[in-house]
Amino acid sequence: MADITLLHLAVRRLVGMAAVMLIVVSIVFIIVRIAPGDPAAVMLGPEATGADVAALRTAWGLDRPLAVQYLAYLGQLARGDLGRSIFLDRPVLTALQERAEPTLLLSLIAIAIALAIALPTGIAAALQPGSAFDQTVMALCMGAASLPTFWLGLVLIELFAVRWGLLPASGYDAPGASILYRLEHLILPATTLGLASAALVTRYTRAGMLDVLREDYVRTARAKGLGERRVVLRHALTTAALPILTVVGLTIAALVSGAVVTETVFGLPGVGSLVISAVLRRDYPLIQGALLVVAMLYVLINFAIDMLCLVLDPRLRT
Amino acid sequence: MRRRHLVWIGLVLLIAVTLAVACAPWLTPYSPSRLSIANRLQPPSGRWWFGTDDFGRDVFTRVLYGGRVSLLVGASVVAMATGLGVGLGLLAGYIRRLDAPIARLLDAMMAFPDILLAIALLAALGASAGNVVAALTIVYAPRLARVVRVATMIIRELPYVEAARAIGATTPRILLKHVLRNLVSPILVQGSFIFAHAMLAEAGLSFLGIGISPEVATWGTMISAGKGYLDRAPWLMLFPGMAIILAVLSLQLIGDGLRDVLDPRLGKEV
Numbered sequence: 045m046a047d048i049t050l051l052h053l054a055v056r057r058l059v060g061m062a063a064v065m066l067i068v069v070s071i072v073f074i075i076v077r078i079a080p081g082d083p084a085a086v087m088l089g090p091e092a093t094g095a096d097v098a099a100l101r102t103a104w105g106l107d108r109p110l111a112v113q114y115l116a117y118l119g120q121l122a123r124g125d126l127g128r129s130i131f132l133d134r135p136v137l138t139a140l141q142e143r144a145e146p147t148l149l150l151s152l153i154a155i156a157i158a159l160a161i162a163l164p165t166g167i168a169a170a171l172q173p174g175s176a177f178d179q180t181v182m183a184l185c186m187g188a189a190s191l192p193t194f195w196l197g198l199v200l201i202e203l204f205a206v207r208w209g210l211l212p213a214s215g216y217d218a219p220g221a222s223i224l225y226r227l228e229h230l231i232l233p234a235t236t237l238g239l240a241s242a243a244l245v246t247r248y249t250r251a252g253m254l255d256v257l258r259e260d261y262v263r264t265a266r267a268k269g270l271g272e273r274r275v276v277l278r279h280a281l282t283t284a285a286l287p288i289l290t291v292v293g294l295t296i297a298a299l300v301s302g303a304v305v306t307e308t309v310f311g312l313p314g315v316g317s318l319v320i321s322a323v324l325r326r327d328y329p330l331i332q333g334a335l336l337v338v339a340m341l342y343v344l345i346n347f348a349i350d351m352l353c354l355v356l357d358p359r360l361r362t
Numbered sequence: 363m364r365r366r367h368l369v370w371i372g373l374v375l376l377i378a379v380t381l382a383v384a385c386a387p388w389l390t391p392y393s394p395s396r397l398s399i400a401n402r403l404q405p406p407s408g409r410w411w412f413g414t415d416d417f418g419r420d421v422f423t424r425v426l427y428g429g430r431v432s433l434l435v436g437a438s439v440v441a442m443a444t445g446l447g448v449g450l451g452l453l454a455g456y457i458r459r460l461d462a463p464i465a466r467l468l469d470a471m472m473a474f475p476d477i478l479l480a481i482a483l484l485a486a487l488g489a490s491a492g493n494v495v496a497a498l499t500i501v502y503a504p505r506l507a508r509v510v511r512v513a514t515m516i517i518r519e520l521p522y523v524e525a526a527r528a529i530g531a532t533t534p535r536i537l538l539k540h541v542l543r544n545l546v547s548p549i550l551v552q553g554s555f556i557f558a559h560a561m562l563a564e565a566g567l568s569f570l571g572i573g574i575s576p577e578v579a580t581w582g583t584m585i586s587a588g589k590g591y592l593d594r595a596p597w598l599m600l601f602p603g604m605a606i607i608l609a610v611l612s613l614q615l616i617g618d619g620l621r622d623v624l625d626p627r628l629g630k631e632v
Contacts, residue, residue: 060466067470072482079486186618190610192562194569195585195603202596301477305566309589319478323485323572335482339473 049361053354061347068339073117075335076328077110087130087326100130126336127329131322136333140315146216147314149226150233150306151299155292157238158245163288165242166249167276173254181246188243193302197236197309204232214311233310237302241295245288252287256280286353293349297342366623372615379609383433386426394419394427394579403595413597415587421597425605428579432561433609435491435580439498439560440553446503448549451510452537456518465511471504476559477566484572494573498563502556509548517541547624554617558610565606581606 079086084100101107105116120127126136169178205213216229256262257280265279266272304316311317315334322330354360382389398418406413412421454464471479483497517523518541526536561581567573568582569589576583581602588598 060469063466064469064473067466068473071470071474075482075486077486078483079488186614187607187611190558190607190614192565192569192582192585192603192606192610194566195599195606198585198589198592198599199603202592206593206596297473297475301475301566304475304477304481305570308570319481320570320572323481326485328485331482331485335474335478338475338478339470342473342475 050354053361054351057347057350061343064343065340068343069118069121069336070114072332072336072339073114076332079328082106087328089326121336126333129322129327129330129333131325131327132330136330139318139330140334140337143313143315143318145314146226146230146312147303147307147316149230150237150303150312150314151296153230153234154237154241154299154302155295157234158241158295159292161238161242162245162249166246167253167281169246170250170253170257171272171276178250181250185243185246188239191240193236193240194305194309196240197233197306200232200236201309216311217313229310229312233306233312236309237299237306240302241299244295244298245291248291249284249288252284252291253280255287256284259283283357286357289349290353293346296345300338300342366619368615369619369623372612372617372619375608375612376616379429379605379612380433383426383429386423386430389426390420390423392420392423394424403591405595406597412601413595415584415598416591416595421584421601424579424584425581425601428581428584428602429605429609431491431574431578431580432564432582432606435495435498435564435574436557436561436609438495439502439564440557442495442499443502443506443556443560444549444553446499447506447552448510448542448545450503451507452514452541454507455511455514456533456537456541461511464507468504468508468511471500472508474501476501476563480563480567481570481572484567489572489575491574491578494564494567498560501563502560506549506552506556509552510545513545513548514541517544547620551617551621551624554613554620558613558617561606561610561613 082097082101084097084104084106085092088096088100105113108116124137126140128134129136129139132139165181169181172178201213204211211232212229213232214229216226218225262275262280265275270279300316303314304319306312307314307316308320315338319331319334321327322334386394396419398414401410401414401418402416404410404414404418410420410422412425415421415424450464450468454461454468474482479501480494480497483500484493487493487496523536523540526540531540564573564580565582565585568576568580569586571586574580574583576587584602585599588595588600588602591598
């Protein structure tokens, strides 16, 4: 019975996700076409001849009706083809894959740093709400949430690279660099991004824990005479894990935004800096592809987290 | 009680920043654009409080004048995103037929990371202050629309709205007079957060070189210009950054405090 409900819900969410994805694709399709003037002419720049522009328009199908272009775009995506980068002259998917490593490593280490800071701090703050510790944590979180990520990165460079010479500020992609060398170059960027995300996750961890700690079964557990440690770790945290997990999913969007800027600050050759250079060169297929991949990942990750919550917490299945 | 203090502290900070920026000509004897190569890259001192930049311009003066653009961009984004977001949210929340399509559209918009969506929009529109405002409006309006939509759905079912409908009030009248009036507090709370995020995003976009033109002094472009002088003149990026933090912090204090004051249920949480 319960499994049928779960399956039913899963199918409904899947349909909802498909609808959202179709709209995401449509938005990406529209964005390039809101450009004032002819995108082909804009992309090729002022030196291009009329024949060049016409050739690109034909290659891109820009001379066909909008509805036809849209269907062709959907068909192309269905085949897993994200188009061809104008400037790099290779498939967009290949270009993104080549740059994926630093971005993925940066994001993963940043999440790890954020969680390592946020979970213990948020839980400790929730255990003594209103205390001096709690208020300090909350104040720090608000301060951290007011920092521009790129500025924090520059301050860390100034301190750790320029002033104290402890860590490298750039140079991730030196030829023949070992993985250790590359990881060393990720310490400062990942710390920058991790600190920025830690503020958000701490606040939600604290809020989630506070909610759970007020529940009857936690009181029961305490009344049974269980130690505070066991109450918090075994009883409260397992329940609070769900809202925390949800927040981590939502933080991914903020993390990607942060990664774009952080990569630029530290000169990391990732997807973010690829997008920025694509914007400066007006390489629309590349911008379109990157935007689509990131949004799709976000939708998929949040769908997965949503399903995980449904599986873990039967109360959500009503 | 304490939460109310936070709102006041935030308001005082915000007013102080706004006044300082607005009264720039009376607060500083220097011009934000006059070059003075002899005085380039001077460290902070009694004469130049925040030091001078690579063209010998007074950084304190430029922080004040640059704040005008940064605050103006933030305020414009809030105004326009509020208009668009409230409109969409009211329609989706009140008119059932429109709810599903608008809600899906909002979900899809929220799937794009804010800076990345703004980057793509600016790539299409071209970089300028006006287009930064337009792009950030499109990025942040859905956030407000989501909140307004949910609040409207709750208000729609309240007896007094039903009563208004029963005595023959038209839909626009109900929306404006009865629904919107009760949405003021969530809109204020979200508005202050959007203001804060928009200022951070503008600074980020300008830093990346795809927002406001580097010739215009904003807090973002100043940090970007100071990036190349980290080893010799860190004050170039330090002070505009602190100005951003001050402004954003004041807005977060207002938003956070207001939320707790207006919604006592959440008083002890986030």
